[in-house]
Amino acid sequence: MKKLFSFSILLLLLVTACKNDTEKKIETSEDSKTSEIKTLQLTTGTIEANQFEICQENDCPKVELKYLVAEGEHSERINQQNEAYLIEIFNSTPDSSSAETLDEAAKKFIKEYFNFKNEFPESPATYEAEVTQEELVKNDSLLTYKTKFYLFTGGAHGYGATRFLNFNPKTGNRLTNxxxxxxxxxxxxxxxxxxxxxxxxxxxxxxxxxxxxxxxxxxxxxxxxxxxxxxxxxxxxxxxxxxxxxxxxxxxxxxxxxxxxxx
CATH class of the missing domain: 3.90.640.20 (Heat-shock cognate protein, ATPase)
Known part of the structure; x- marks a missing residue:
């Protein structure tokens, strides 16, 4: 009887230990997933002329945009500010962009090109928009995007520039110089x-x-x-x-x- 009782106690302890261990593993796994979601990650988004319907049947200008997309904590705020920043680049074209999204800005750029060609059909000039972004700095206190772009809308030459966009990753706010x-x-x-x-x-x-x-x-x-x-x-x-x-x-x-x- 004593042996049976001792065995029962031992079995109960083993079951309890296994249960606790399983719960700990589940909690650790969930904590790990939550941490991954919160940690800021950067991926690349692309926009090209051939994705727009008007360019399926017409010769469109060169439009190639490769930009950073944040995922994780404060990513929505960072992405909103970055998109507005990229749209602002198109303000250096003849007609300032009033677009609310980067897709709209690219479409407007293409539309401006066709307007130009309708007005000056003999002109050999074309339009061109290239934008690339890369991660320059990413740590607990600073996130910096490096943006290089080139725009050409006819004329003697286009315009290219390199710009830096600095964020506080703890808040998602853009930093001033x-x-x-x-x-x-x-x-x-x-x-x-x-x-x-x-x-x-x-x-x-x-x-x-x-x-x-x-x-x-x-x-x-x-x-x-x-x-x-x-x-x-x-x-x-x-x-x-x-x-x-x-x-x-x-x-x-x-x-x-x-x-x-x-x-």
């Missing part, structure tokens, strides 16, 4: 000295080598990125120099300016 720095004034002074060395500007005015900073005063560019090792400053054509001078890029070692940065 000012928010990247703990001391923007000190960083600007440091960057100016680097700029002067790179373009061999000594004691002369900042515009003495053909640049056209407003009021002859150096200023930071619109596009700034902070990576693990560098701070990248990009002046796109017409921002600080002529189109012929192309894109100006200033790269600063992060260790030299860490005291001025928030990231």
């Amino acid at each position: 000012a928010q990247l720095f703990s001391d923007e004034t000190a960083f600007t002074e440091f960057a100016e000295q680097k700029f002067r060395v790179q373009y061999e500007i000594t004691s002369e005015s900042i515009n003495s080598k053909g640049f056209f900073f407003e009021d002859d005063v150096y200023k930071l560019p619109e596009n700034i990125a902070i990576t693990n090792d560098e701070v990248i400053l990009i002046y796109n054509p017409y921002e600080a120099a002529s189109y012929a001078q192309g894109q100006l890029e200033l790269v600063i070692n992060k260790t030299e300016v860490e005291q001025f940065l928030n990231y």
Whole structure:
């Protein structure tokens, strides 16, 4: 009898342990899935001219868009801001885009092309829109997209540029350039000295080598990125120099300016 009782107790303990172990595994699995959902992941979305009905039977301009799509925590807010940002790129075309989605912006671009061809049927000029995005920085405190684009709508030449879009992944909010720095004034002074060395500007005015900073005063560019090792400053054509001078890029070692940065 005692042996039977002892065996029953042992069996009960084994069953309870197995049950608890199974529950723990289920909880761990569910926690893991939840963590995966919350962790921000980036995939690529594409838009091409041949996906639109009008381009099935007509020769359309080249339209190739490859853009980042966030999934996970705060992804909806990030995607909304990024889409608005990409739509804004089309505002450099003759008719500013009033589209609410990137699909609409691409359709409007194609429509503008056909309007142009109807008005100037003999013109050999065509339209072209290329946009590519890539992840430049992704960590707990900073998410940075690098966007390169080129638009051509006739004329002497098209326009291409490189832009950075910075987000706080903890909130999904877009960061301004000012928010990247703990001391923007000190960083600007440091960057100016680097700029002067790179373009061999000594004691002369900042515009003495053909640049056209407003009021002859150096200023930071619109596009700034902070990576693990560098701070990248990009002046796109017409921002600080002529189109012929192309894109100006200033790269600063992060260790030299860490005291001025928030990231």
